[in-house]
Amino acid sequence: MFSTIPIIQAPMAGAQGPELCIAVCEAGGLGSLPCAMLTPQTAREQIAAVRSQTRAPFNVNFFVHKPPRADADIERRWLERLSPYYAEAGLECASEAGPARAPFDDAMCAVVEETRPPVVSFHFGLPEESLLARVKATGAKILSSATTVAEACWLAERGVDAIIAQGREAGGHRGMFLEEDIDAQPGLFALLPQIADAVSIPVIAAGAIADGRGIAAAFMLGAATVQIGTAFLPTPQAKISDLHRAALREARDNATRLTNLYTGRPARGLLTRFMREQGPLNRETPEFPLAAAAAAALRAAFEARGRTDFSPLWAGEAAALAREEDAGELTRRLWREAQELLNPVPMRA
Template structure:
């Protein structure tokens, strides 16, 4: 989500605070061309909400917001030589990947199917993240977008562990030390946990998002393409209920986000998360209002088992 300049600033800040290895994460989707017709269809669908809030959605975007990993980003990173670079939505071009590997970084990426895991291994990933359907946030699929091909973490993980020789990191629905131990027993070399950290002191989770995570609403999540153009799991809210979580008129990732932005910020200023992406996985039972360090110690604490 950072542009090259802010990425550099963040890296400089981190370098001033620690010499420990760091992991940077990038999306590597194909950048779509904005399509006026599609954008207008999307805005028509949202127009009753713009009218309700008395707001103007602003001009259609002239360029996509979230950018995929690029030469420009690699230029910024090189001097800092981060130890780990992880990607979502596949891998960047062979040239860019060779450059990252050239400075010694380990490369991780997400697989949502056995086929994607095999593809990542064959294309140079050092480890694969097996992301089950329970996971919060964007689903990392990249070979096919068939949502019916989704598997739960504990069905997907052992299959991927058998199919590849590189280490497998389990992701999706893991929220406590027992879940971590179960993933390790099924062949994981490590786990990736997102949802459980969303209430941590350091997390920049918004007020409406925090409130939703602490409410009964968090028990109902769904995959939705409404907020970005790609399926991502979040707490079901008004927009998802009224338009349906997956809608064919939504522009390609990441273009959908632009038209919603004004609606989202107006609603949030009134304390409503009706139009906000409330990313969360199916298992919110591990969310705690503690420091990330404490939560990590608890998750890693084998003595509790």
């Protein structure tokens, strides 16, 4: 649909740079560049880096969450709750929890207009109508995530080119924007065929797809393409820490939880001490992304000791299926495995 191999490398803010995107593009998949944690100038530079190394189409991704409502009382109570951890780490409690992820705005829209990436994807809905119109005017294909059929229909009505059906199993932040009830959001293999039946545009399957079996199953259930994230984390092109890589090697089928402790919004990652003791979901966290800075200070302090007590080890439920191999080789292998299942060689009589 967008590339030779119908595999999209999920944009993973904070876990990758241009290198992963380039490797997937060169292998025939659609590489992605996450921009939610970048400044406009850094986004320009990373898009230029991708273009300097590949002529293949690529995707740039943005968050479109509403700016948070600062609440001094909520933030104070949250920091008080975390104060024993700060004491344990030998840190003074942070004075405030500032945002680490910015929503798509006029400045980032200008970057899209200047650089004209072939594909632009959004998480948490779509930007305001005027910004979306400007992105469409560049000729970019527009993608966005849906965690329910209602969200998929909402996106289709607003003219996106394809919908990413994000199942409950997926690693990282939930793309929810109409429904806040986590328990109301289905797993991929329940969600995918229902979205495929409800809309007339292509559907991209996302959530715990880490091998050819998952890809083949997604195609059988109505997907036109798959989006894969966690399987790319162990690749040398990813930018995760050695501690994160080690945790992925030990992951099992029950290793992940949905948590809002790290940013204020539900996201799936490997279970940590922080999740066990304060969550994994806690109603006292500041709004997304205001919780991020308070957790980041603890993460840095404990990682310096070789510990992941407060590290956001984002991963999906199929983390145990991930292998350590080159991202390009992984892209080609996954599609080869899927093709063997989708187009089996007939048995001779």
